[in-house]
Amino acid sequence: MKRLFLLMFFLNILFAVNAQKYITKNGYIGFYSHTSMEDIKGDNNQVVGALDISTGELVFQALIKSFHFDRALMEEHFNENYMESDKIPKSVFKGKITNLSAVDFSKSGTYDITVEGDLTIHDVTNKISTKGTIEVVSGGINANSKFKIVPEDYKVTIPGVVRDKVDKTVEVTVTMKYTPMTTK
Amino acid sequence: MRRISLAFFLGLISTVIFAQDDLMNILDKNSTNEINYTTATFKSTRVLNGHSIERMVKGQLDVRISHRFGTLNTGGYNFFGLDQSNIHLGLEYGILNWLMVGVGRSEYEKTFDGFAKFSILRQSSGAKNMPVSVSAVTSIALRTLKFPDQTRTNYFTSRLAYVAQILVARKISQGLSVQLTPSYLHRNLVATELDPNDIFALGAGARLKLTKRISFNGEYYYIANPKTYLSQQIYNPLSLGFDIETGGHVFQLFFTNSLGMTEKQFIGATTGQWKKGDIHFGFNISRVFTLKSHRKPSNS
Numbered sequence: 001m002k003r004l005f006l007l008m009f010f011l012n013i014l015f016a017v018n019a020q021k022y023i024t025k026n027g028y029i030g031f032y033s034h035t036s037m038e039d040i041k042g043d044n045n046q047v048v049g050a051l052d053i054s055t056g057e058l059v060f061q062a063l064i065k066s067f068h069f070d071r072a073l074m075e076e077h078f079n080e081n082y083m084e085s086d087k088i089p090k091s092v093f094k095g096k097i098t099n100l101s102a103v104d105f106s107k108s109g110t111y112d113i114t115v116e117g118d119l120t121i122h123d124v125t126n127k128i129s130t131k132g133t134i135e136v137v138s139g140g141i142n143a144n145s146k147f148k149i150v151p152e153d154y155k156v157t158i159p160g161v162v163r164d165k166v167d168k169t170v171e172v173t174v175t176m177k178y179t180p181m182t183t184k
Numbered sequence: 185m186r187r188i189s190l191a192f193f194l195g196l197i198s199t200v201i202f203a204q205d206d207l208m209n210i211l212d213k214n215s216t217n218e219i220n221y222t223t224a225t226f227k228s229t230r231v232l233n234g235h236s237i238e239r240m241v242k243g244q245l246d247v248r249i250s251h252r253f254g255t256l257n258t259g260g261y262n263f264f265g266l267d268q269s270n271i272h273l274g275l276e277y278g279i280l281n282w283l284m285v286g287v288g289r290s291e292y293e294k295t296f297d298g299f300a301k302f303s304i305l306r307q308s309s310g311a312k313n314m315p316v317s318v319s320a321v322t323s324i325a326l327r328t329l330k331f332p333d334q335t336r337t338n339y340f341t342s343r344l345a346y347v348a349q350i351l352v353a354r355k356i357s358q359g360l361s362v363q364l365t366p367s368y369l370h371r372n373l374v375a376t377e378l379d380p381n382d383i384f385a386l387g388a389g390a391r392l393k394l395t396k397r398i399s400f401n402g403e404y405y406y407i408a409n410p411k412t413y414l415s416q417q418i419y420n421p422l423s424l425g426f427d428i429e430t431g432g433h434v435f436q437l438f439f440t441n442s443l444g445m446t447e448k449q450f451i452g453a454t455t456g457q458w459k460k461g462d463i464h465f466g467f468n469i470s471r472v473f474t475l476k477s478h479r480k481p482s483n484s
């Protein structure tokens with residue numbers, strides 16, 4: 001009986017530790033593309049993201065309409081002509097930190113990580129792999145990454161008139177400031 | 185003892201269930217329900233001749249050049265109207281996200297015009313449900329053509345006409361938008377005593393998207409007053425054509441029986457008839473410049 005009790009006790013602790021999840025509701029995803037006519041830059045500060053530090057799994061999702069541009073017309077074109085945000089309202093990333101052992105979540109510091117996963121934009125899913133950093137700070141975890149994607153891989157078509165003037169790749173910046181998830 | 189271990193067992197079950205809570209579910213639970221504003225009900229601030237509920241947001245300048253050529257029925261000698269051309273130039277600016285103003289000049293009767301457009305309601309879904317977008321337009325037209333009779337006393341106010349419109353639009357689907365536009369026109373001076381100073385009209389407009397960047401537009405104004413005057417016979421203006429969007433420009437190419445390009449002119453002075461071939465080819469070119477960002481600087 002006592003042994004069973006101990007077993008339960010340790011299992012309980014184990015699962016409690018396992019359930020260490022971090023979330024953010026105002027993560028940042030931005031993208032930037034240079035063209036000879038004008039630079040295209042969109043920012044979204046309302047990205048929701050979650051990170052499970054026990055498994056290294058991380059996910060985030062961004063509403064397309066929450067990307068904002070300096071030029072209202074560009075924002076309209078982004079939603080109407082390129083991303084079709086009424087039909088496809090969000091983009092999602094589901095992935096995993098592949099070198100989780102390199103990160104010591106109990107110690108403050110910056111750790112280099114590699115993330116692999118499925119990026120779904122415009123209803124098209126592609127596998128991506130990118131480098132980034134995990135910053136363990138007091139009261140939370142920051143995750144940063146910068147990578148390039150090709151819009152055509154996601155069936156985001158750029159019209160012939162401007163195709164030659166637009167950079168084929170778009171640089172994506174991800175900055176998440178996670179805080180521990182509080183359970184109710 | 186048994187009770188304690190039962191408590192731990194239940195605790196264990198709950199933590200196990202919690203641990204299995206998929207990260208995606210966590211995201212869904214934490215996603216806030218946002219207001220989803222409808223965008224691009226129309227591609228331009230005009231359906232074709234008349235205003236649409238679209239606006240220039242704060243800091244955006246719209247430079248507009250519009251032409252209406254002569255009528256198709258003038259035949260090959262006039263190159264089906266292209267030999268003649270009437271022009272309207274406009275500068276329009278978004279002062280606030282709900283207020284835009286514009287000034288313009290028409291060759292027709294050497295008219296200056298100015299307007300203010302107020303965006304009152306925006307169609308939205310999600311956290312706030314609003315079935316339609318509503319705007320109000322007030323405009324004033326100043327005719328500077330010399331008075332035909334220089335011997336009588338001519339007042340400055342005689343040159344003025346005013347228009348008030350309520351615009352109610354709904355983007356029914358991704359491809360179809362419609363608008364109703366009750367309009368009121370007051371002219372301080374008309375050609376004869378029997379011409380009405382006040383004209384009431386109901387406009388109807390629609391946009392049907394053909395491709396991502398091309399749409400078919402139609403616009404009709406029903407004039408509620410009698411249309412036969414001593415001085416002239418007027419008709420309901422009907423315009424049919426296309427919106428073509430290329431990056432920063434919107435081109436509107438269409439056919440219309442109205443020569444005038446502002447409300448005062450196309451509501452009150454459309455003398456052409458479609459069935460007789462009094463059809464003008466016309467275009468509007470709109471080029472939008474961003475003078476100031478419409479949003480607060482982001483934190484990145």
